[in-house]
Amino acid sequence: QGKKLSDALRISAYVFSTGLLMFTALVNSVSWFMQNISLGNFWQTAWLEFYDYMEGDEWTIFLTGAALVPALAFWGFNGILLVADITGKPAFITRYRIQLGKNDPVDKKKLWKAIYTVLGNQFFVSFPMLVPMFYIMKWWDNTYSKELPTFQWFLVELSIFTVVEEILFYYTHRLGHHPVLYKHIHKKHHEWTAPIGVVSIYAHPIEHIVSNTLPVMTGPMIMGSHIVSISAWFSLALVTTSISHCGYHLPLLPSPEFHDFHHLKFNQCYGVLGVLDFLHGTDRMFRQTKAFERHKVLLSLTPLSQSIPEPPKKEE
Numbered sequence: 001q002g003k004k005l006s007d008a009l010r011i012s013a014y015v016f017s018t019g020l021l022m023f024t025a026l027v028n029s030v031s032w033f034m035q036n037i038s039l040g041n042f043w044q045t046a047w048l049e050f051y052d053y054m055e056g057d058e059w060t061i062f063l064t065g066a067a068l069v070p071a072l073a074f075w076g077f078n079g080i081l082l083v084a085d086i087t088g089k090p091a092f093i094t095r096y097r098i099q100l101g102k103n104d105p106v107d108k109k110k111l112w113k114a115i116y117t118v119l120g121n122q123f124f125v126s127f128p129m130l131v132p133m134f135y136i137m138k139w140w141d142n143t144y145s146k147e148l149p150t151f152q153w154f155l156v157e158l159s160i161f162t163v164v165e166e167i168l169f170y171y172t173h174r175l176g177h178h179p180v181l182y183k184h185i186h187k188k189h190h191e192w193t194a195p196i197g198v199v200s201i202y203a204h205p206i207e208h209i210v211s212n213t214l215p216v217m218t219g220p221m222i223m224g225s226h227i228v229s230i231s232a233w234f235s236l237a238l239v240t241t242s243i244s245h246c247g248y249h250l251p252l253l254p255s256p257e258f259h260d261f262h263h264l265k266f267n268q269c270y271g272v273l274g275v276l277d278f279l280h281g282t283d284r285m286f287r288q289t290k291a292f293e294r295h296k297v298l299l300s301l302t303p304l305s306q307s308i309p310e311p312p313k314k315e316e
Helices: 002-036 039-053 058-087 108-140 151-176 179-184 186-191 197-201 205-223 227-245 257-265 275-280
Strands: none
Touching: 058 108, 058 197, 058 227, 108 197, 108 205, 151 179, 151 205, 151 227, 151 275, 179 186, 186 205, 197 227, 205 227, 227 257
16 A cells, blocks of 8 residues: 555656646746737737726626626537537547447437536526625625736636646545435436536536536635636636537547546546546546547547457457
């Protein structure tokens, strides 16, 4: 056990230090790029025009940034995926299906049930949760500042948001797999063993509060973030969780193999980034599969299900 812990800490230190160096280089490079092409001035001007158009109404500004924009990002992205799920077209998307033969096409009755639940979670769970968040952000007295945060600071915030979400989601998600809670709450989400994008927030209302919404909201509330940062983070979180559930390993997008494997096996890959899964050993089975070999950004047009296929099943 001591050796395993030592190995885990050493690997974690290596990953963290390497990631820190890459992050620093990225921040410096992107910041220089942003400053030299004056994108900073463009966004600052756009924000001031929007603020004046809303006449400084903080509640309307908050709802637009924290509810409307993320919802448009979620349904815009999933609308494209739903066309592929329902019609099987365009083939460019469907040929990248992870679980071959599943949702081909998707069960429409099951799909409509999922869509109704998702809309219910958005309107009757997520929206009411924005009310206390609004007053918390108002207390910070920075959320509606006329001066946007610098791009460097936004990247720092984004890193903190991601770490907070990883910790809260991993442990609340894993708790949801306790037999008592799973049967009454989390089992609903796992009705989809081969998930599609829209079911990323198909869940029991309690799970949607504890595991889906709070982990994403907590970071901005701790940091007292600007509404523009909140809007970008909420939109990014919804699109990335849709990617992780979409069932397609598409070129240039983050790999969904990790969470797709969780839906397939139930007791593996509880987190988002995989760091806590590695430290707790809840990805051991995953690491022994072809799915782990495919868990990378696809940089070619050849589906990974073809270049790294599953081994043939043994004949009985």
